[in-house]
Amino acid sequence: MFGKVVIVGVGLIGGSFALGLKAAGAASHIAGLGRSKEALARALELGLIDEACDSPEGALRGADLVLIAAPVAQTAPILASLLPWLEAHTIVTDAGSTKSDVVAAARAVMGERIGQFVPGHPIAGRESNGPDAAIAGLYRGKKTVLTPLPENAQADIDAVAGAWKLCGAIIHILTPGEHDKVFAAVSHLPHLLAFALVDDVAAKPHADLLFQYAASGFRDFTRIAGSSPEMWRDISLANRDALLGELDAYLAQLTQIRGRLVAGDGAGLEAVYANAQRARCAWIEAIEAAEKPQPADQESGK
CATH class of the missing domain: 1.10.3660.10 (6-phosphogluconate dehydrogenase C-terminal like domain)
Structure with missing residues (x-):
């Protein structure tokens, strides 16, 4: 379904998403990006990702889908770092546990390109953190809530929903509020x-x-x-x-x-x-x- 997928924050949530896509044969290449070189190296060692990237420029080259799996307060700076290298066809989504603030941050950073951002939140987790906590079946049978924006193309919403479905999730739609x-x-x-x-x-x-x-x-x-x-x-x-x-x-x-x-x-x-x-x-x-x-x-x- 996807050529290249980029995971920003390859811990429990991002790593499990990567493993779910790999198990479904849904991505030909998964790249990792994050603050910790040690975490990225561990994610690569565990096979969660195929490549550990040290810059957004390299990570986003040819990317079809980007998942931001990081604390919600980091949404704005992460998007700001990605935006200069974001290709026109690339869809960005997130896994944040709040949505109104994430949408506000995305609008402030992305401006007229806000349509490329489809907000989401997988309702699954464990008390463990980091790449070692990731499991392929984390989202199987669990809900993922999407909070689409008026600017989103239906095809992009469907693509994000499809990615989560391939991980076993059940899609629900709500407004951010x-x-x-x-x-x-x-x-x-x-x-x-x-x-x-x-x-x-x-x-x-x-x-x-x-x-x-x-x-x-x-x-x-x-x-x-x-x-x-x-x-x-x-x-x-x-x-x-x-x-x-x-x-x-x-x-x-x-x-x-x-x-x-x-x-x-x-x-x-x-x-x-x-x-x-x-x-x-x-x-x-x-x-x-x-x-x-x-x-x-x-x-x-x-």
């Missing part, structure tokens, strides 16, 4: 809470004792606190307004639960817990149904 409101609630707030809880426990004078007895519940709840602090700093600030709204709502919920604890209101606590349990069970069933692999004859249309 819709995207940021949704993910403030179901992704950005949970990460903030996980980081806050671990930081709180770690700051206690008996932290070693607490961590000694922390078991699977604590591990599962705080798994995402192992994610990149730099990336989540940028996401939190980029989506600050929507995240503050969700945080205020959560604080109000905690205040109500605290009131029930103070009052010894067991029935009230159980009602909250039961409602949460029902909602989570329904969500898990829906997710499992959506991500269930299709039989080969259905996938091929036979």
Whole structure:
């Protein structure tokens, strides 16, 4: 499907995208570009990329598709470094976890060439980072949200969607604003809470004792606190307004639960817990149904 693909930031997200395309036989050549020569060398060693480039000029020569897989605050400087070498046919997309700020940055940098930028966000990840964390099946059965712009050609949107589909992803379309409101609630707030809880426990004078007895519940709840602090700093600030709204709502919920604890209101606590349990069970069933692999004859249309 693609001749040359360029990955800017060959870590978990970019590296898994590269492996997904390779597994599908969808790119004849994948080049890597990034801040760390060591990370690029490791990505080359692992076979995530076919070439480690030290300049945008060389990387973008003949490129059909560019994926920016870097912290969202780096979007503007990365695009500015790419723009002088961006060929007319090259499509640029991203994997940023916020979209309104990314679109604003792209518009400011790319100007009349904004049509070449198709914003996206794969809804998949692990708490590990770097090239060694990349896996070919990371996006299989997972959603990728595209937030196309009015200036995008439909063929370019289809090409970006096609690349993610080849990695196994299921495509959804939202506006940038819709995207940021949704993910403030179901992704950005949970990460903030996980980081806050671990930081709180770690700051206690008996932290070693607490961590000694922390078991699977604590591990599962705080798994995402192992994610990149730099990336989540940028996401939190980029989506600050929507995240503050969700945080205020959560604080109000905690205040109500605290009131029930103070009052010894067991029935009230159980009602909250039961409602949460029902909602989570329904969500898990829906997710499992959506991500269930299709039989080969259905996938091929036979």
